[in-house]
Amino acid sequence: MGWKLTTFFVIVAVSIAILFSGVLKTPPEPLEFQDNYWGRGAKPSPDSKQDENVYGIIVNVSDSAIADLKNRLSNTRFFDALEDVQFQYGFRREYMIDLVTYWKTQYDWRKQEAYLNTLSHYKTNIEGIDLHFIHVKPKLKPGQTAKPLLIVHGWPGSVFEFYKMIPMLVDPTSHGGSEDDVFEVIAPSIPGYGFSEIPHKKGFDQVAAAQMFHKLMERLGFQKFYVQGGDWGSMITRNMAVLKPSVIKGLHTNMPTVQMGGAYVFYMMLGSVAPSLAGLTEEDYNRVYPVSRQLLFTLQESGYFHLQASKPDTVGFALNDSPVGLAAYILEKFSTWTNPANRDLADGGLEKYYTKDELLTSVMMYWVTGTIPSSMRFYKEAFAGKALITIGLPVTVPSGVAAFPYELSHVPESWCYWGYANLVHYTTMSTGGHFPAFEQPALLAKDIRAFARKVEALDTPEKVAH
Amino acid sequence: MSKMSHKTWFGVVVIVSAIVVGFILNNVLNEPLEVPQIEDVYWGEGERPTKEDTTVRKFVLNVSDDVLGDLKHRLERTRFPDSFHGVQWEYGFGLDYMKELVKYWRDDFDWRKQEALVNSFDHYKTTIDGLELHFLHVKPKLKPGQKAKPLLLAHGWPGSFFEFYKVIPILTDPLAHGGTEEDFFEVIVPSIPGFGFSQPASKPGLEDSATAVLYLKLMERLGFDGYYVQGGDHGSVIVSVMAMLNPKVVRGLHLNMYTGNTETSFLIKLLVGSVFPSLAGLSQADYNKVYPLWDRFLWILSETGYLHIQATRPHTIGHGIVDSPVGMAALLLEKYSSWTNPTFAHLPDGGLEKHFTKDELLTIVMIYWVSETAVSTLRLYRETISDRKFPIISAAHSIPIDIPSAIADFPHELFHTPEPWCHSRLRNLLQYTTMPRGGHFAALEVPELFSQDIRDFARKAEAFWRRQSKE
Numbered sequence: 001m002g003w004k005l006t007t008f009f010v011i012v013a014v015s016i017a018i019l020f021s022g023v024l025k026t027p028p029e030p031l032e033f034q035d036n037y038w039g040r041g042a043k044p045s046p047d048s049k050q051d052e053n054v055y056g057i058i059v060n061v062s063d064s065a066i067a068d069l070k071n072r073l074s075n076t077r078f079f080d081a082l083e084d085v086q087f088q089y090g091f092r093r094e095y096m097i098d099l100v101t102y103w104k105t106q107y108d109w110r111k112q113e114a115y116l117n118t119l120s121h122y123k124t125n126i127e128g129i130d131l132h133f134i135h136v137k138p139k140l141k142p143g144q145t146a147k148p149l150l151i152v153h154g155w156p157g158s159v160f161e162f163y164k165m166i167p168m169l170v171d172p173t174s175h176g177g178s179e180d181d182v183f184e185v186i187a188p189s190i191p192g193y194g195f196s197e198i199p200h201k202k203g204f205d206q207v208a209a210a211q212m213f214h215k216l217m218e219r220l221g222f223q224k225f226y227v228q229g230g231d232w233g234s235m236i237t238r239n240m241a242v243l244k245p246s247v248i249k250g251l252h253t254n255m256p257t258v259q260m261g262g263a264y265v266f267y268m269m270l271g272s273v274a275p276s277l278a279g280l281t282e283e284d285y286n287r288v289y290p291v292s293r294q295l296l297f298t299l300q301e302s303g304y305f306h307l308q309a310s311k312p313d314t315v316g317f318a319l320n321d322s323p324v325g326l327a328a329y330i331l332e333k334f335s336t337w338t339n340p341a342n343r344d345l346a347d348g349g350l351e352k353y354y355t356k357d358e359l360l361t362s363v364m365m366y367w368v369t370g371t372i373p374s375s376m377r378f379y380k381e382a383f384a385g386k387a388l389i390t391i392g393l394p395v396t397v398p399s400g401v402a403a404f405p406y407e408l409s410h411v412p413e414s415w416c417y418w419g420y421a422n423l424v425h426y427t428t429m430s431t432g433g434h435f436p437a438f439e440q441p442a443l444l445a446k447d448i449r450a451f452a453r454k455v456e457a458l459d460t461p462e463k464v465a466h
Numbered sequence: 467m468s469k470m471s472h473k474t475w476f477g478v479v480v481i482v483s484a485i486v487v488g489f490i491l492n493n494v495l496n497e498p499l500e501v502p503q504i505e506d507v508y509w510g511e512g513e514r515p516t517k518e519d520t521t522v523r524k525f526v527l528n529v530s531d532d533v534l535g536d537l538k539h540r541l542e543r544t545r546f547p548d549s550f551h552g553v554q555w556e557y558g559f560g561l562d563y564m565k566e567l568v569k570y571w572r573d574d575f576d577w578r579k580q581e582a583l584v585n586s587f588d589h590y591k592t593t594i595d596g597l598e599l600h601f602l603h604v605k606p607k608l609k610p611g612q613k614a615k616p617l618l619l620a621h622g623w624p625g626s627f628f629e630f631y632k633v634i635p636i637l638t639d640p641l642a643h644g645g646t647e648e649d650f651f652e653v654i655v656p657s658i659p660g661f662g663f664s665q666p667a668s669k670p671g672l673e674d675s676a677t678a679v680l681y682l683k684l685m686e687r688l689g690f691d692g693y694y695v696q697g698g699d700h701g702s703v704i705v706s707v708m709a710m711l712n713p714k715v716v717r718g719l720h721l722n723m724y725t726g727n728t729e730t731s732f733l734i735k736l737l738v739g740s741v742f743p744s745l746a747g748l749s750q751a752d753y754n755k756v757y758p759l760w761d762r763f764l765w766i767l768s769e770t771g772y773l774h775i776q777a778t779r780p781h782t783i784g785h786g787i788v789d790s791p792v793g794m795a796a797l798l799l800e801k802y803s804s805w806t807n808p809t810f811a812h813l814p815d816g817g818l819e820k821h822f823t824k825d826e827l828l829t830i831v832m833i834y835w836v837s838e839t840a841v842s843t844l845r846l847y848r849e850t851i852s853d854r855k856f857p858i859i860s861a862a863h864s865i866p867i868d869i870p871s872a873i874a875d876f877p878h879e880l881f882h883t884p885e886p887w888c889h890s891r892l893r894n895l896l897q898y899t900t901m902p903r904g905g906h907f908a909a910l911e912v913p914e915l916f917s918q919d920i921r922d923f924a925r926k927a928e929a930f931w932r933r934q935s936k937e
Contacts, residue, residue, distance in 0.1 A: 316547045328781070
């Protein structure tokens with residue numbers, strides 16, 4: 001690309017960095033709970049009785065919906081072939097044909113549905129909409145207590161991403177952990193995703209989600225709990241920590257969101273010539289530089305982001321109407337974000353890391369619920385409100401980071417402190433990408449346990465007396 | 467310092483640094499001024515055969531009943547997104563209007579009537595470099611002594627040959643449309659490979675400059691050695707490349723979208739003009755159309771999500787677009803709203819029916835739908851930014867053009883390049899018209915204004931050529 005275009009993109013990238021750095025803005029106001037209502041019609045009066053019950057539900061898709069899906073798959077129109085391309089142009093046509101054949105003839109939704117129902121699902125009405133969540137209580141011995149843990153997915157993920165990891169967290173002794181490592185797991189679906197109701201008003205953003213999840217945990221009776229999140233889940237859980245730190249025991253993330261202000265540019269430049277001065281390890285250096293590689297990757301891979309942050313409804317029509325369209329759009333991320341080298345593979349490397357059943361069930365979470373359009377609106381909402389500004393507010397609760405090599409961007413440990421003032425744990429992982437709960441569940445579970453142990457140790461009597 | 471807002475400061479800092487960097491780099495690197503070499507590529511499947519078919523064959527559009535039945539079936543089972551209160555078109559194509567459009571499409575739209583309309587002009591196909599190139603060729607009825615100027619009209623995305631259906635009668639039958647004997651045109655409207663009924667490329671790399679080569683070959687095959695070219699959107703780049711590559715055959719270049727150029731001097735003018743408009747040669751009206759840069763930048767950012775994804779991962783959205791007619795309609799028709807007038811986003815129908823009918827809009831979508839090649843149209847963007855092609859496109863934006871040229875500047879076009887800034891590259895700019903109304907799809911929206919401008923330009927160009935031949 002010519003120097004002019006490169007210069008332009010560098011300027012754009014730096015501008016965006018500065019824009020989000022808040023160098024030119026006043027410091028963000030502290031977050032507060034708002035009086036939100038996302039249901040249809042007018043907000044009910046404060047005196048009216050709201051239904052605060054928690055209802056057990058099971059996943060049960062109708063036969064007609066499954067038949068309709070099969071019908072659509074059988075009538076798929078594929079586009080014309082282009083020679084010699086794998087995933088460099090996006091989801092490869094020939095592999096999609098292969099996947100659709102499996103989806104039509106061998107994928108067994110009822111079996112997957114039964115698998116989904118092996119964990120307990122619930123819904124409860126908060127701020128006018130039904131919030132779906134999974135709640136898994138471990139089997140405890142007398143005297144044993146479990147640490148409550150809220151885990152939050154992102155896009156294009158879902159609670160399904162956590163299915164392999166949850167058993168490891170609630171039954172640690174069967175999965176390489178000790179008795180003390182037992183957790184009670186709550187995994188909600190972000191409103192507008194999966195089995196949660198779609199917000200009926202504009203403005204449901206990452207701060208609104210944080211508030212709603214606080215209300216959920218309060219309703220379930222938890223006074224202090226851990227949070228874990230990646231992708232939007234990382235931002236939502238960090239907002240939870242900023243909104244009400246007193247109830248957050250510890251925050252663990254696999255995708256730290258850090259805003260370093262003008263210092264970011266300075267440290268990036270310093271780090272390129274004197275890495276140790278900028279607080280970088282050798283591994284950090286290799287993951288952060290060359291910056292051009294990161295910029296190019298971001299440019300090549302952020303088309304979806306740009307589109308969803310501006311015109312989500314336009315592409316939403318196709319993705320909600322064509323299962324193949326939905327699959328291509330979502331699974332491309334499971335390919336590229338697990339490992340960028342997957343772009344050069346004929347199957348996008350998908351079956352190296354996941355099974356066809358896992359991939360298709362991930363798609364079904366959006367298909368059977370019709371939530372792809374609403375899930376994409378979440379990006380536009382992020383830019384409309386305060387959601388991005390809150391990155392400037394530091395997290396003060398004990399925090400932990402698991403840094404996977406193929407995450408979309410790498411934040412070195414020393415730079416995490418800019419966003420997580422109380423960082424007590426940082427693991428440089430040697431393998432794994434953007435969906436670690438799905439791809440490397442044992443690694444992530446182990447790290448969450450290690451982090452929690454460190455946080456529990458902070459509560460020793462000596463510390464309490466201080 | 468004055469109470470300049472943070473945004474303004476930010477803009478100034480960014481722009482000044484861009485200029486400083488650009489200036490430094492410009493002094494280090496030279497501007498390319500040579501016409502680049504464009505390789506001859508076989509775009510069809512496999513290898514180039516020893517003998518190629520050069521016949522020109524008539525083509526009549528006749529969509530099978532199966533395709534129509536399948537389409538109706540898909541429309542009937544459309545899964546619409548959930549509704550979203552208080553939003554018209556700010557989040558993209560409006561849901562309520564789409565439901566209305568789909569109902570009409572499913573129950574009332576008469577494709578056979580539209581098909582007959584499409585066939586009311588003569589269509590042809592011919593094979594060039596392995597691809598079946600589709601084009602219209604409309605010859606005016608001439609009396610002895612009357613002459614017609616050949617004119618190629620080049621569409622873009624999400625356009626098609628159909629965009630020109632209202633201007634073709636005006637151009638080919640001037641006497642019935644307020645023109646004179648001098649205003650006869652013989653009109654050729656090709657479809658970019660992958661668009662309309664032109665075959666898509668089987669090999670990667672086919673973008674605007676490659677299309678220009680194909681169009682030049684087409685005109686040569688049809689026996690034209692001197693003709694006018696007109697283009698908007700990608701079409702404007704295509705015809706500019708045609709003029710750049712072979713100025714001997716292009717008699718005149720008419721553009722309704724001029725993206726300026728990428729010379730450093732242009733960028734400097736853009737900056738200087740933001741603070742001292744008169745120094746950069748700008749009128750007040752010009753100034754209001756170009757600045758404030760920050761607002762324009764934000765608007766462009768909000769409109770170019772499609773461009774970003776199509777330029778990087780077209781196949782990822784492609785699967786859904788060819789499988790869902792509603793999906794295809796939303797992607798294509800959204801632009802007919804925001805690019806006709808950006809304020810239309812606040813209207814329940816996106817303002818679509820202010821200037822277009824449902825039949826016109828759906829015919830445009832049908833052309834993309836029945837040909838099954840919509841994804842190749844998305845690839846156009848991906849091919850443009852690839853390393854191999856970008857230098858050529860860049861050259862096309864900076865190499866001066868000395869043949870007669872004209873710009874029709876419509877108020878709601880995506881880019882406004884003030885006239886004083888056009889002359890550095892369009893060195894023989896005979897006409898620059900500031901239009902009173904119209905947007906990006908000007909030929910379809912304001913066909914009379916569009917056609918009249920072409921007529922006026924052609925007369926000026928012909929006068930120029932007469933003077934040239936006397937010297």
